[in-house]
Amino acid sequence: MIPNLDTLMYWIGQSAVVLMAAAGVLEAGRKRFDLFGMAIVALAAALGGGTVRDLLLGRPVFWVADQTYLMCALGAALVTFFLARVFVLPARLFLIPDAAGLALFTVTGTKAALVWGAPWLVASIMGVTTGVVGGILRDVLCNEEPLVFRGTLYATASWTGALVLIGLLDLDVDARIAAVSAGSAIFLLRVAAIRWGIGLPRFRAKGA
Amino acid sequence: MIPNLDTLMYWIGQSAVVLMAAAGVLEAGRKRFDLFGMAIVALAAALGGGTVRDLLLGRPVFWVADQTYLMCALGAALVTFFLARVFVLPARLFLIPDAAGLALFTVTGTKAALVWGAPWLVASIMGVTTGVVGGILRDVLCNEEPLVFRGTLYATASWTGALVLIGLLDLDVDARIAAVSAGSAIFLLRVAAIRWGIGLPRFRAKGA
Amino acid sequence: MIPNLDTLMYWIGQSAVVLMAAAGVLEAGRKRFDLFGMAIVALAAALGGGTVRDLLLGRPVFWVADQTYLMCALGAALVTFFLARVFVLPARLFLIPDAAGLALFTVTGTKAALVWGAPWLVASIMGVTTGVVGGILRDVLCNEEPLVFRGTLYATASWTGALVLIGLLDLDVDARIAAVSAGSAIFLLRVAAIRWGIGLPRFRAKGA
Numbered sequence: 001m002i003p004n005l006d007t008l009m010y011w012i013g014q015s016a017v018v019l020m021a022a023a024g025v026l027e028a029g030r031k032r033f034d035l036f037g038m039a040i041v042a043l044a045a046a047l048g049g050g051t052v053r054d055l056l057l058g059r060p061v062f063w064v065a066d067q068t069y070l071m072c073a074l075g076a077a078l079v080t081f082f083l084a085r086v087f088v089l090p091a092r093l094f095l096i097p098d099a100a101g102l103a104l105f106t107v108t109g110t111k112a113a114l115v116w117g118a119p120w121l122v123a124s125i126m127g128v129t130t131g132v133v134g135g136i137l138r139d140v141l142c143n144e145e146p147l148v149f150r151g152t153l154y155a156t157a158s159w160t161g162a163l164v165l166i167g168l169l170d171l172d173v174d175a176r177i178a179a180v181s182a183g184s185a186i187f188l189l190r191v192a193a194i195r196w197g198i199g200l201p202r203f204r205a206k207g208a
Numbered sequence: 209m210i211p212n213l214d215t216l217m218y219w220i221g222q223s224a225v226v227l228m229a230a231a232g233v234l235e236a237g238r239k240r241f242d243l244f245g246m247a248i249v250a251l252a253a254a255l256g257g258g259t260v261r262d263l264l265l266g267r268p269v270f271w272v273a274d275q276t277y278l279m280c281a282l283g284a285a286l287v288t289f290f291l292a293r294v295f296v297l298p299a300r301l302f303l304i305p306d307a308a309g310l311a312l313f314t315v316t317g318t319k320a321a322l323v324w325g326a327p328w329l330v331a332s333i334m335g336v337t338t339g340v341v342g343g344i345l346r347d348v349l350c351n352e353e354p355l356v357f358r359g360t361l362y363a364t365a366s367w368t369g370a371l372v373l374i375g376l377l378d379l380d381v382d383a384r385i386a387a388v389s390a391g392s393a394i395f396l397l398r399v400a401a402i403r404w405g406i407g408l409p410r411f412r413a414k415g416a
Numbered sequence: 417m418i419p420n421l422d423t424l425m426y427w428i429g430q431s432a433v434v435l436m437a438a439a440g441v442l443e444a445g446r447k448r449f450d451l452f453g454m455a456i457v458a459l460a461a462a463l464g465g466g467t468v469r470d471l472l473l474g475r476p477v478f479w480v481a482d483q484t485y486l487m488c489a490l491g492a493a494l495v496t497f498f499l500a501r502v503f504v505l506p507a508r509l510f511l512i513p514d515a516a517g518l519a520l521f522t523v524t525g526t527k528a529a530l531v532w533g534a535p536w537l538v539a540s541i542m543g544v545t546t547g548v549v550g551g552i553l554r555d556v557l558c559n560e561e562p563l564v565f566r567g568t569l570y571a572t573a574s575w576t577g578a579l580v581l582i583g584l585l586d587l588d589v590d591a592r593i594a595a596v597s598a599g600s601a602i603f604l605l606r607v608a609a610i611r612w613g614i615g616l617p618r619f620r621a622k623g624a
Contacts (some may be wrong), residue, residue, distance in 0.1 A: 122275055
C-alpha cells in the first residue's frame with residue numbers, strides 16, 4: 001500500500017512539473033523571449049515552488065537529488081515550444097495546465113511537509129508555497145503582476161485543498177482517496193473560478 | 209538577565225512581524241489584490257527578511273520552527289484588512305509601521321547573526337537583510353520599484369543601526385540598552401528622512 | 417598543481433564578484449537609485465548567483481563563510497559609483513563586465529557543483545545559475561525585464577560554456593586549460609552576440 005502511494009505521489013509530482021513547464025512556456029511566449037530565456041522561465045515555473053518548500057524545510061532540493069525532474073521540465077518546455085510554433089494555441093490555454101499543476105503541487109507539497117513532521121498550519125502553507133511560488137516566479141521573471149494575485153481564487157483554491165487534505169488524513173481517510181479528493185477540489189475550484197469569474201472580496205483602502 | 213533579554217528579543221520579533229504584515233496589507237491595498245493575494249504579500253513582507261537571513265546562515269527557518277510567527281502575521285493581516293475597509297486610512301500610513309518594523313527586524317537580525325557567530329560585517333549585512341528583504345519582496349510582488357531604493361535613507365538607516373548595535377556590544381554596553389539605542393536610531397533616522405526628504409546622493413551616470 | 421588551480425579559481429571568483437558589482441552599479445545608475453540602493457543592487461548582482469547555487473546544493477553560502485567576497489563587492493561598487501560621477505561612461509558599458517562576469521561565474525559555479533558531486537546535468541544548470549541569477553536579480557530589483565531574456569545568447573552562452581567545461585574535464589584535459597577554454601568560449605560568444613545581434617529563434621505563439 002504505502003510503496004504504491006509513494007510511487008503515485010512521485011509520478012503526480014513529475015506530471016505537475018511537466019504541466020507547469022508547459023504553462024511557463026505559453027506564458028513566456030507572450031513576451032517573445034528566446035528559446036533559452038523561455039527554458040529558464042519554464043524551469044522556474046516547474047521547479048520553483050518545490051525548491052522553496054525544500055529550502056524552507058531544510059530538506060535536500062528535490063531536483064538536485066533526482067535529475068529526472070529536470071529532464072521532464074526541459075523536455076516538456078521544448079515540446080510545448082515547438083507545438084506552439086506549429087499549432088494555433090489560444091492565449092488563455094496556459095490556464096488549464098496551470099490549474100492542474102496547482103492542484104498536483106499543492107497535494108504533493110502538503111504531503112511532503114506532513115511526512116517531514118511539520119505542524120498543520122506550516123504544512124498547509126508549504127502546500128500553498130509548492131503550488132503558487134512557481135507561478136509567482138514565472139510572472140515576476142516576465143515582469144507582470146503575478147496571476148496568483150489577479151483574483152479568481154488562485155491561492156485560495158490551493159489553501160482550501162491543503163486544508164481538505166490535512167483534514168481527511170486526520171480523519172484516517174485512505175491516503176490515496178484524500179489526495180485525489182483534495183486535488184480535484186483545487187482543480188475544480190480554480191477552473192470554476194476562471195469560468196464564472198468568482199473571486200474573493202477585493203481590498204479597497206478607503207481614501208487610497 | 210539573559211533569559212529576560214531573549215524573551216524581550218522574542219516579543220520584539222513578533223511585534224515586527226505584526227507591523228510588517230500590516231504595512232504589507234496597506235501597500236497591497238493600492239493594487240486591489242484579493243484577500244488571499246494580500247495575505248501572501250503580507251506574509252512575504254513580514255517573514256521574508258528573517259527567512260532569507262536563516263537560509264543564508266544555514267539555520268532552521270524561524271517561522272517553520274515556531275508557528276506563532278505565522279499566526280501573528282496572518283492575524284495582523286486580517287485585522288488590518290478589515291480596519292482598512294471600515295476606516296479611512298491615508299495612503300502613506302504604511303510608512304510608519306514599515307519604519308518600526310525596519311528598526312525591530314534589523315536589531316533582531318543582527319543579534320541573531322552575532323549569536324550564530326558571524327563576523328561583524330556579515331552580521332551587519334544580515335541585520336540589513338532581515339530589515340529590508342521583506343519590504344523588497346512586498347514591492348517586487350506588487351510589481352513596483354522597491355521603496356528601499358526610492359531614496360530617503362531606508363537601507364542606510366538599517367545599516368547605521370546595525371553598526372551602532374555591533375559597536376555598543378563591542379564596548380560591553382548592556383545588551384538591552386544597545387538594542388533599544390540601535391532600534392531608536394533606525395526608527396528616528398527613517399522617520400526624519402521621510403519628514404524632511406533627506407536622502408543620500410543619487411547616482412547619475414554621466415552620458416546616461 | 418591542485419592548490420594552484422584552487423587559488424586560481426578563488427581569484428577568478430573574486431574578479432567575477434568585482435565585475436558583476438560594477439555592472440550592477442552601472443545598471444542601477446540608469447534608475448537614479450541612491451548610494452545604498454545601488455549598493456544592494458550591486459551585492460545582489462555580484463553575490464546572488466553563487467548564493468542561490470550554494471543554497472540549492474546545501475553548501476554553506478560562500479560570502480557568509482568568507483567576508484572577502486563581501487568586501488570586494490562593496491569596494492568595487494563604491495569605486496564604480498565615484499568613477500561614474502567623474503567620467504562620462506557610455507550607457508552600454510556595463511555589457512562588457514557583465515559578459516566577463518558571466519564567463520567567470522559559470523566556470524566557477526560548474527566546477528563547484530562537480531567538486532560537490534553533482535551529476536552532469538545538475539552541474540551544468542548550477543553553472544548557469546551561478547552565471548545568470550545575479551543579473552536576473554539585478555534586473556528584477558530595477559523593475560526591468562531581465563537582460564538574460566532579451567535574446568543575444570546570454571544564458572545560451574553560459575550553458576554552452578558549462579557543457580564545454582564538463583566535456584573537456586571528462587576527456588581528462590588539464591583542469592586549468594578546460595576552465596580557460598570554457599570561460600573564453602562564453603565571453604566570446606556573448607560579445608559576438610551583442611556585436612552582431614545574434615540570437616536564438618524567438619518564441620512566437622500562433623494566435624497570441
